[in-house]
Structure formats: C-alpha cells, structure tokens
Amino acid sequence: MAAEPLTTTGGRTTARRLLLVLAALLTALLAGAAPASAHAALLRTDPGEGSVVPSAPSRVLLTFSEGVLLSSDSVRVLDPSGKEVQQGAAQHADGATDTATVPLRTGLGNGTYTVAWKAVSADTHPVAGAWTFSIGAPSKTSAALPRQDVGGGAAGVLYGIGRYVAYGGFALLVGCCAFLAVCWPRGARLRVMRRLAVGGWAAMAVSTLALLLLRGPYVNGTGLGGVFDLGAVRSVVDTKPGTALLCRLLLLAAAAVFLSVLFGAAFTRGAWAGRRNLAVGLAVGGTAIAAGLAATWSLAEHASVGIQPGVAMPLDMLHLLSMAVWLGGLAALLTALYRTAGIEREAVRRFSRIAFGCVCVLAATGGYQAWRQVGSWHALLTTSYGQLLVAKVALVAVVLAAAYVSRRWTGRLAEQDVPQEEPEPVPAAGPAETTSTNPARAAQLARQRAALATARARRRRDADPARTGLRRSVLAEAAVAVIVLAVSTVLSGTEPGRAVEEAAAAGAAPGAVPVSGGPVFAAIPYDTGGANGKGTASVHIDPARTGSNELHLILTDPAGNPVDVPEVDLSFTLRSRGIGPLPVKLSHAGTGAWTAESVQLPMAGQWQLSLTVRTSDIDEVTETKNVAIG
Incomplete structure (x- = not known):
C-alpha cells in the first residue's frame, strides 16, 4: 500500500519532535546513570579488613583483581583521632601492578585505624573504598570515612556525556565520509552533507578536549573546580587514558586535512577515474585515521584488559569501525533523504549492501566480546553489564527490523535517478533591469531560479511513495540507533560480568569496598511462650x-515499656560469603537497654541478625532478620 507523500515541512516537524523525545531519553539515561562501577575489585588486604592485630604493622597492602594506576595519595591511613599516619606515597608492592602499599609510621598506639584508598583500574575507570583494622583492641574513632566521589558527581555526569558525544562524533565523521566517498560521491558537493561530516569532527574534537580537562576531577572526585588545574591535566597526560585522549586530538588534526582534501576535490563518480592516485591515497589515509581513532578506545578500555587482549583489541577496533560506518552512514542517508533534493537509487542500494556487511561484522565481533566480558549465562542475567548487553541486543534487533523495511522500500524506488532539470523560466526583466545594468536584479533572478528548481525537484522526490516510505523507515532506524549508542556508552563504563563473578569467587564484594553506609533500624517481635514472654526488640x-559500628538494643513489652530479661544474645552471619556467626558482646546500659560500642562487620552485604531472648529458665526463642550493611 502506497504511503502518503511526506512534505518537507511535515518531515522537519516530525524530525524536531523526535529529536526532543530522544534528547529527554538520553538525558535520563546518561545523567541518571550511576557512576562507573569498579572494574578492579579489592580482593585482599593486609592487615585484614576488620581484623585485630597484636602489634603495629609496618605497612598496609591492598591486592586487586587487576592492575591499577596509583597517585601519590591513593592510600591514606588515619589513626583513631583522624590524623594521617602513612609515610610517603603509595606504590606497587614488588612491582606488581595489581597491588598498592604504603609504609606506616613507627610507634602507633592501640585502637582502630581507617584506610581510605582510590585508584584507576587498568581499563581507565576510577575505583575507591575504605576499611578498618585495629591494633591491640578496637576503639572508638573520630576518623570519619571520607566520601570519595570518584567517577561520580557533576564531573562524572559531564564525563559520561562527553564520552557519548565522542562516540557520536566518531560515528558521524567516519560514517559520513565513507558514505560520501563510496556510496554517493555527488553528495560531497552539497553543503549540508559537508556540514554533517565536519559537525562529527567538531563534536569529537570538543568532547575529547573536554574529557582531557574533566579526567582529573572525574578520577580524583575533586569537583569541577579542578577542571582548569594545569597540574592535574599534566598528570592525566602521563597516564594511559590521558595519552589515548592526546593521540585522539592529534589524529583529529590529520582528519581535518583529510576532510579538506575530500571536500576540496568535490569528487563525482567520473572524477574518481581521473584522479585514481588521489582516490587511492584518500582511501588509505582515511582508513588509517579511522582505525587510529578507534584504537584510542580499544587500547585503553575494556578490550585492553582481561583475557586474550591480543585478540580482543583488534576485534574491538573492527567492531567500532563497523558501528561507525553503519550508524554514521545511516545519519548521512537520513540527511540526504530529508535535506536534499534527492539521492539516486543506486547510492541507497550500495549503502544497504555495505550496512548489511557491517551488521555481520558487528554480530561476529559482538558475540566474541559478549563471551569475553560476560563469561556465563548467570552473569548475563544477574549483572548490570549482562542486563545492559541484553537491552542493547534487543534495541539492535529493532534497528534491524526497521532496516528490513528500509530495504523493501529501496527495492521499490523509481528507476530514474534524481532529475537534473533546467529551472523554470521566470518573467523577463525590462530594459532598465537587464543584468548588465542591474547586478542586484540579476542576483535576485538567480536566487528565484534556484528556489524554483529546488522546489520542483523536491515535489518530484515526494511524488515517489517509495522515497517517502524510505525516509520514514530510515528515520525510525536512526532514532533507535541513537539510543543504542547511548546504551553502548553506559555499557563501556560498567563493570564486566566476568569481573564481577571472579571478584565474588575470590571473596570480594562486586565492586569497590563501600565508603559509607547509613543507620539501620530493625524491629524484631519475639514470643518465648512463657509468662511475660512477648515483646519487641x-x-x-x-x-x-x-x-x-555501634549497636543499641532495646526490649519493650506489648505496652511499649522497657523490660529487662535474664539473657539476650545477638550475632551476625553473612551466608553468601560463609562468614559467621559473629557474636556481639552486649553491655547492659539500663532497663531494657544494651549497647555494643564496636561491632566489626568486615564486608558489605545482606547480613542475618540472630537475636536470642530468654525470659525464664525454660522460656527462650531465637528470631532472625536481614539487615543491609554498606
């Protein structure tokens, strides 16, 4: 069934509305996303977390699930009064990149010490946490565990947006250039198509510079005030992610030269044959620049760490390039369909074949990446990375469905190419208005002829129902592709499922050790079965x-009055890690009240609180309740 012709005004209105909806969705997805999960999990500490050692250690040692990058203040140790007691800067122990250690001052007294740490995992994502140990015996401490907002806050949100813009700019730059060079050389003469490619270059350049400035606050959690700290920028450049961003800027300078040559030549299909050497040079140079830009991600992020990095990095580059050629070319095709007088059927068919090849490459490389990063069906369904991957696959399936519809419309396009007609005649100028005597009038007539020619070409374009249907299906493809790109950006900042399960198997919490928690209140009804055996704890x-942690326990009778009992016991068990039961030593603090000043809980998770109440020699009951720690 033929579709109704879509006018230019209606198409632009629809596109604007869709753009507003997509902007709202992307803002919710990127700004509402949690900070990047910890990609290097803390596996072991020495002294152990929550442990009590008989004498002061000479150093503290942290061991991670993968290599980490350290700064001078990566590990800080605070005594019970909150004073720092470490000596010197944090370093790798014996050159092992998956460790961090710092020496301690001599003569440390008894009490509970706090260790606050932060680092950058090998795949460029910041991690942080804190833990405690005690010398001699636990004590009260005024050393508040610092809230290290690494990877979060305003800097984290802006950094995430910058990463998305960089991915989008890369897709536009590479995909649009490939589309114009291979599928539609005539389009290189059109200003709107040149603006699209240059816009992708500009978006990538601006976002890369912003990422370089935001990297310091993003990693250190110092807030936006550190954006223009030249010392922090210099430190960032010395790291692997900073070097990758700097290389990206240099490659973008080469890309600017490539664009000037491509658009300066204004190639048509006939011009390629006459300038074969230049065409080959552009093809080789453009491919090299695109591959180099892709490498700035592949050599610095997920693909560079974990299993089989030698295979993963080139396949990841191929994945990124295929994504860019497909999605960027889709944006170029959408622009050609909506903003130009028309595009030849053969150009659309050529892009359709290239897009099909890109999808095949994406499926193959994406399948390998999924196996490498997820590792198991359990991780696919239970980890954030796996769930985002499932969402991405579902969205790609929607894009492919829209692409199938687009291919059908492409097959129905009218046989003739876009008409190249002479402009309609306009009324002749009077004797006093000839071009020789009135240049302004001549320019006005030229603009009128151009406007008439453009309007007639668009009417002929819109008269073909297949072109109208193709525009709509390509618009749907592009809309979902924008969301796919956003999910991919969030996915690249999420801890891989394989890493989560490996950390759990090693006895670590999935991610960084929590920096802080919040007070927990639990009401536990009990009934020992005897006289006056009912109450609430x-x-x-x-x-x-x-x-x-401090713990306060109050027992009340059914009327709400405090009540004493002969015996009350309390313990904690973390069943998911096989820890416990850990008994709590309670001190009687008054009628119906007990306290414990230092309850050591070594790990975050859902702990089972077991409460035993005895109201007489024979009446006793044990009740349990789960409480969240960390």
Missing part, C-alpha cells in the same frame, strides 16, 4: 558500614 546499627 528494637535494634539500631550506626553507621551500618563495613568496619566498626
């Missing part, structure tokens, strides 16, 4: 985080 745990 109110438990307050503060701050409910890994390390030292």
